[in-house]
Amino acid sequence: MxxxxxxxxxxxxxxxxxxxxxxxxxxxxxxxxxxxxxxxxxxxxxxxxxxxxxxxxxxxxxxxxxxxxxxxxxxxxxxxxxxxxxxxxxxxxxxxxxxxxxxxxxxxxxxxxxxxxxxxxxxxxxxxxxxxxxxxxxxxxxxxxxxxxxxxxxxxxxxxxxxxxxxxxxxxxxxxxxxxxxxxxxxxxxxxxxxxxxxxxxxxxxxxxxxxxxxxxRTGHRSVFAAARRGGRAHALNAHRYGLWRESEVVGHGRWFSGLASALGSAGKMLVAPQSRDLDGISGRLGTTCGALEGGCPLPGARAFGKARTPRWLRR
CATH class of the missing domain: 3.90.550.10 (Spore Coat Polysaccharide Biosynthesis Protein SpsA; Chain A)
Structure with missing residues (x-):
């Protein structure tokens, strides 16, 4: 058995x-x-x-x-x-x-x-x-x-x-x-x-x-950006769904804005000092911020406030 x-x-x-x-x-x-x-x-x-x-x-x-x-x-x-x-x-x-x-x-x-x-x-x-x-x-x-x-x-x-x-x-x-x-x-x-x-x-x-x-x-700035974007969006959706927006270290109290500013600042520094190049790190921060904005905005079709949707056979 x-x-x-x-x-x-x-x-x-x-x-x-x-x-x-x-x-x-x-x-x-x-x-x-x-x-x-x-x-x-x-x-x-x-x-x-x-x-x-x-x-x-x-x-x-x-x-x-x-x-x-x-x-x-x-x-x-x-x-x-x-x-x-x-x-x-x-x-x-x-x-x-x-x-x-x-x-x-x-x-x-x-x-x-x-x-x-x-x-x-x-x-x-x-x-x-x-x-x-x-x-x-x-x-x-x-x-x-x-x-x-x-x-x-x-x-x-x-x-x-x-x-x-x-x-x-x-x-x-x-x-x-x-x-x-x-x-x-x-x-x-x-x-x-x-x-x-x-x-x-x-x-x-x-x-x-x-x-x-x-x-x-997986490495490479494109893959890192895509993964971080998905993760940031999902985090924001969960924060909305469960009333945890303020507690979030990603989006709460305007942290998404500081994350964007940090990523842009790092990108500017990289242009001035190429030896400090960190494309993966910048891509990750930018991706998380973009995803958080997507998940945090109550756009038409967004599921941020919906209940969990599971297959009917799992609800029996």
Missing amino acids: IEVSVIVPVRNAPRTLGVQLEALLEQENAPRYEVVVVDNDSTDGTAAVADAYSARYRQSNRAELRLVSAPAHRSASYSRNVGVRFSHGSKLLFCDGDDCVPAHWVWQGAELLEQCDLYSGAAVPLRDEHFPDAVAGVRQWLGDDSELCPLEDHQRNAPFPVLMGGNFGIRKSTMLELGGFDHSMGSAGEDNELALRIRASGRSVLTTPGAKLAYRI
């Missing part, structure tokens, strides 16, 4: 998915588990990679791997909801298809969910161009702690609790009760929106320095 379902949303990830599926296959001391790869409308060889590993999982007799399709909406949050729908385990673990988990990750997640309803794990960054192409290389750099680290409640009084959508665990009954992810948030911030609903339900978003994984950092 399957105890743990590992849900992996993917879209166009044939280059990176194999490392993560290899890492999930090579788990130690884990209870019976399945890996649910959710293909979010890929247009390349992603499904073929998952199919190839499905045969290897069957041969190993360690776990099961299933590929399911989620073409309706292009977002990790929607894909994760579809994965929940098709999962068989009572404990759900979430990771992404371009990262790499250590050897005791499933075991740690299962043990932690014996102690709590949900937890948020830790992530160790590694630049994409330096990310090893084999599990052994990642784990040599990441390490693997076979000890179970204690759960911590450091976010109890934080106005914006953080849930790491790419590395967390939750009991399936709790996920269904909460209604899953709100995929109307778009491509960012849906995990922290869920964290705010978790707190509204009377629960804490517990964290642990263990249950860590390695994740890829």
Whole structure:
């Protein structure tokens, strides 16, 4: 009987998915588990990679791997909801298809969910161009702690609790009760929106320095700007929805304006002194400010004041 379902949303990830599926296959001391790869409308060889590993999982007799399709909406949050729908385990673990988990990750997640309803794990960054192409290389750099680290409640009084959508665990009954992810948030911030609903339900978003994984950092000022813009918009939407505008360190009390001024000042300094060039840093600050303005303005069609929208099958 399957105890743990590992849900992996993917879209166009044939280059990176194999490392993560290899890492999930090579788990130690884990209870019976399945890996649910959710293909979010890929247009390349992603499904073929998952199919190839499905045969290897069957041969190993360690776990099961299933590929399911989620073409309706292009977002990790929607894909994760579809994965929940098709999962068989009572404990759900979430990771992404371009990262790499250590050897005791499933075991740690299962043990932690014996102690709590949900937890948020830790992530160790590694630049994409330096990310090893084999599990052994990642784990040599990441390490693997076979000890179970204690759960911590450091976010109890934080106005914006953080849930790491790419590395967390939750009991399936709790996920269904909460209604899953709100995929109307778009491509960012849906995990922290869920964290705010978790707190509204009377629960804490517990964290642990263990249950860590390695994740890829994308670099380049265009990618940094785009990611920061999505994050800034999502933060502003959450601040509006939950009445936390004043508490926000991004937009509260005119901070968005000071952030814009800081970014423009840094850009001017870079023109005068090219040796101080920091395109990624400036792009990040500008992106966050632009996104915050988009999310903070009650424009037609904005969902800032709406209720969480979840699939009907998760509201049953």
